[in-house]
Amino acid sequence: MSPxxxxxxxxxxxxxEPIVTRYRGKKGVAIPLLADIQKTVGYIAEEAVDxxxxxxxxxxxxxxxVATFYAMFRMRPEGKHVVRLCRGTACHVQGSARIGEQxxxxxxxxxxxxxxxxxxxxxxxxxxxxxxxxxxxxxxxxVHGRLTPEKAVDVLESYRTRD
Amino acid sequence: MDKTIVKVGLASCGVAAGAVPIYxxxxxxxxxxxxxxxxKVGCIGxxxxxxxxxxxxxxxxxxxxxxxxxxxxxxxxxxxxxxxxLEENLIxxxxxxxxxxxxxxxxxxxxxxxxxxxxxxxxxEYLARDGYRALEKALAMKEPDLIEEVTKSGLRGRGGAGFxxxxxxxxxxxxxxxxxxxxxxxxxxxxxxxxDRSVLESDPHSVLEGMAIGGYAIxxxxxxxxxxxxxxxxxxxxxxxxxxxxxxxxLGKNILGTSFSFDIHIKEGAGAFVCGxxxxxxxxxxxxxxxxxxxxxxxxxxxxxxxxxxxNNVETIANIPWIILNGADAFAAMGVGRSRGTKVFAxxxxxxxxxxxxxxxxxxxxxxxxxxxxxxxxxxxxxAVQLGGPSGGCLPESLLDTPVDYESxxxxxxxxxxxxMVVMDETTCIVDVAKFFLSFVQKESCGKCxxxxxxxxxxxxxxxxxxxxxxxxxxxxxxxxxxxxxxxxSLCGLGQTAPNPVLTTLKYFRDEYEAHIRDKKxxxxxxxxxxxxxxxxxxxxxxxxxxRNCPVSAIxxxxxxxxxxxxxxxxxxxxCRKVCPVQAISVE
Ligand SMILES: Cc1cc2nc3c(=O)[nH]c(=O)nc-3n(C[C@H](O)[C@H](O)[C@H](O)COP(=O)(O)O)c2cc1C
Ligand code: FES
Numbered sequence: 086m087s088p089x090x091x092x093x094x095x096x097x098x099x100x101x102e103p104i105v106t107r108y109r110g111k112k113g114v115a116i117p118l119l120a121d122i123q124k125t126v127g128y129i130a131e132e133a134v135d136x137x138x139x140x141x142x143x144x145x146x147x148x149x150x151v152a153t154f155y156a157m158f159r160m161r162p163e164g165k166h167v168v169r170l171c172r173g174t175a176c177h178v179q180g181s182a183r184i185g186e187q188x189x190x191x192x193x194x195x196x197x198x199x200x201x202x203x204x205x206x207x208x209x210x211x212x213x214x215x216x217x218x219x220x221x222x223x224x225x226x227x228v229h230g231r232l233t234p235e236k237a238v239d240v241l242e243s244y245r246t247r248d
Numbered sequence: 249m250d251k252t253i254v255k256v257g258l259a260s261c262g263v264a265a266g267a268v269p270i271y272x273x274x275x276x277x278x279x280x281x282x283x284x285x286x287x288k289v290g291c292i293g294x295x296x297x298x299x300x301x302x303x304x305x306x307x308x309x310x311x312x313x314x315x316x317x318x319x320x321x322x323x324x325x326x327x328x329x330x331x332x333x334l335e336e337n338l339i340x341x342x343x344x345x346x347x348x349x350x351x352x353x354x355x356x357x358x359x360x361x362x363x364x365x366x367x368x369x370x371x372x373e374y375l376a377r378d379g380y381r382a383l384e385k386a387l388a389m390k391e392p393d394l395i396e397e398v399t400k401s402g403l404r405g406r407g408g409a410g411f412x413x414x415x416x417x418x419x420x421x422x423x424x425x426x427x428x429x430x431x432x433x434x435x436x437x438x439x440x441x442x443x444d445r446s447v448l449e450s451d452p453h454s455v456l457e458g459m460a461i462g463g464y465a466i467x468x469x470x471x472x473x474x475x476x477x478x479x480x481x482x483x484x485x486x487x488x489x490x491x492x493x494x495x496x497x498x499l500g501k502n503i504l505g506t507s508f509s510f511d512i513h514i515k516e517g518a519g520a521f522v523c524g525x526x527x528x529x530x531x532x533x534x535x536x537x538x539x540x541x542x543x544x545x546x547x548x549x550x551x552x553x554x555x556x557x558x559x560n561n562v563e564t565i566a567n568i569p570w571i572i573l574n575g576a577d578a579f580a581a582m583g584v585g586r587s588r589g590t591k592v593f594a595x596x597x598x599x600x601x602x603x604x605x606x607x608x609x610x611x612x613x614x615x616x617x618x619x620x621x622x623x624x625x626x627x628x629x630x631x632a633v634q635l636g637g638p639s640g641g642c643l644p645e646s647l648l649d650t651p652v653d654y655e656s657x658x659x660x661x662x663x664x665x666x667x668x669m670v671v672m673d674e675t676t677c678i679v680d681v682a683k684f685f686l687s688f689v690q691k692e693s694c695g696k697c698x699x700x701x702x703x704x705x706x707x708x709x710x711x712x713x714x715x716x717x718x719x720x721x722x723x724x725x726x727x728x729x730x731x732x733x734x735x736x737x738s739l740c741g742l743g744q745t746a747p748n749p750v751l752t753t754l755k756y757f758r759d760e761y762e763a764h765i766r767d768k769k770x771x772x773x774x775x776x777x778x779x780x781x782x783x784x785x786x787x788x789x790x791x792x793x794x795x796r797n798c799p800v801s802a803i804x805x806x807x808x809x810x811x812x813x814x815x816x817x818x819x820x821x822x823x824c825r826k827v828c829p830v831q832a833i834s835v836e
Contacts (some may be wrong), residue, residue, distance in 0.1 A: 179597070212439035
């Protein structure tokens with residue numbers, strides 16, 4: 086391993102150390118454990134899972150199995166702003182498919198991808214629980230309701246200018 | 249004079265509609281005033297009116313809807329300071345609710361008793377409304393008597409299946425074990441339902457109290473709330489409530505000086521619909537992939553980590569304190585047949601008044617949709633109401649007199665489900681809706697059993713064919729046959745109910761399928777392969793607006809001359825139609 090790569094791994098391990106301590110000896114912790122890895126590293130990085138699995142004496146395959154089962158876990162890095170467009174029933178009936186198409190065109194990415202400048206990730210989710218304000222999307226945890234395709238684009242751009 | 253209380257609804261729907269800046273405006277305007285108290289409350293269920301601000305003085309409340317920062321300032325300067333009511337934003341007046349376009353007088357509030365009334369982050373406000381008194385009462389009862397009381401109330405599970413809650417508790421109580429769990433199902437997977445979110449955000453203590461009572465009844469010492477991660481505000485409020493309940497001794501060791509010890513923690517879901525199913529949820533709580541397993545053994549015998557476990561839905565649990573405090577008979581006095589008490593519905597889709605409504609069981613669907621939810625928006629025509637989400641069905645106009653109770657709804661082929669009610673009008677395509685649900689379950693199928701995994705995929709392919717105009721009449725029979733096989737052969741509730749949206753639409757809206765197949769037409773003008781956008785050359789004034797707005801440059805034409813849409817390039821996004829100043833563009 087090159088010295089640079091080794092250094093990167095060392096600092097990754099340093100970052101993961103508190104997680105290892107938190108979950109040592111506990112049972113049934115795969116989901117919060119992975120959530121913490123995602124929070125710390127930004128996504129479910131293979132090296133991170135390997136390291137934590139080794140430290141906690143868990144089969145890495147089991148952790149990967151769990152990570153790939155749940156929609157929340159990302160196997161790739163996310164953009165700076167995460168856009169979650171609701172594709173639930175109420176939003177569908179109120180035209181969220183059109184909004185999705187418009188956002189994909191505007192950002193030049195498909196569902197589940199991140200723009201090449203790393204600013205936006207576009208994800209589809211099942212329901213954000215704000216169905217009476219459909220169509221709805223969430224950007225970095227903030228919910229925006231009563232969208233039209235044009236308004237959705239304006240909302241995204243407002244995040245860009247906020248930066 | 250009493251203090252004036254100004255309340256701002258800050259549940260997720262309020263926040264999404266912009267209530268946070270309204271709260272900030274009010275905070276600034278009211279800074280330093282001791283005669284006015286500014287309060288954060290949850291959701292009163294009139295989500296379509298958000299942001300909502302309520303003014304309470306001498307026990308009299310007046311609520312305003314669609315408040316912007318200007319209205320917020322005037323609420324203080326005119327109403328609070330001069331007692332003048334702002335008529336144009338008024339939604340609820342002192343008589344309760346008589347404002348012409350808002351009728352909540354048809355509602356009965358048990359589950360939603362505190363929602364929008366109290367500050368969910370303050371336990372004292374919950375206590376002031378008889379909070380935790382039911383727990384006190386329950387702990388003075390013998391466990392079998394407590395369970396008998398719940399059984400007598402007639403309460404059935406609000407999570408979908410409608411299993412009698414008292415019977416479930418009794419089974420869990422009878423299981424012998426040194427360790428038992430009481431789990432709250434807060435996964436709310438039906439995409440279009442939000443009553444559980446609202447209860448958790450607006451009145452978290454009622455769920456904690458209900459769980460503690462249930463824990464005592466079955467002999468559990470550990471409670472788990474499995475909450476979906478898409479509900480960050482609910483999780484936040486639950487954590488605050490847990491902390492406070494422990495501090496006051498309503499949770500923890502030796503609750504209220506008795507020998508009963510019980511504590512609750514939260515498990516966040518990670519985005520999998522199937523984890524709402526109880527055996528999958530148990531696997532997920534154990535940190536595994538959320539795969540369902542066959543029952544028996546039932547969770548009451550072998551649940552979380554192999555220990556006896558009782559699982560109840562949020563709304564079921566929120567009913568418990570009310571039942572214990574007011575008695576089983578008071579609860580059973582409401583409702584019809586074997587469906588007692590109330591049901592909370594999440595009303596969404598093409599209706600005027602989207603939000604939450606809690607009504608006595610047995611109210612006809614028509615009354616819920618047209619009186620409580622105000623009927624169809626933009627005065628379009630009602631087409632269907634979808635009940636029960638991906639496991640439910642679509643009911644037509646002719647079934648609107650069906651009362652909302654478990655048995656009557658099941659008889660139609662739909663299910664009560666968790667209470668999501670999505671209303672559709674003439675612009676909604678039924679084939680598209682069926683396709684939507686199938687692609688949902690297809691994505692969410694855990695893949696364990698082939699009927700669900702492959703069967704739903706084949707069904708989806710057929711529906712795609714039909715909506716593309718390539719369907720054959722035989723496809724309808726094939727679809728029906730496959731649907732019945734998937735229903736029969738699937739391992740868990742997800743697969744067993746996944747065909748319901750298809751079966752009900754085939755039954756009640758067959759003509760719409762046939763129009764797609766035989767006439768190659770989508771009557772609602774939704775299926776993109778079957779519609780065409782055209783410009784009427786007589787009406788077009790050549791303003792070029794459509795051409796400039798078209799995202800794929802499918803429109804050509806000279807200035808001041810009629811324009812034309814190239815059908816082969818057009819993606820049917822409908823933007824041109826929206827921007828045309830002279831309505832020259834139509835869909836065929
Ligand atoms: C695919 C599937 C998804 C489910 N999702 C939920 C859910 O999101 N919330 C819920 O309370 N129950 C859900 N259920 C029902 C639960 O399995 C279980 O019956 C319920 O939580 C029991 O509580 P109750 O008796 O209080 O209704 C689901 C069932 C299936 C088959
Ligand atoms: S369906 Fe979109 S928020 Fe519920």
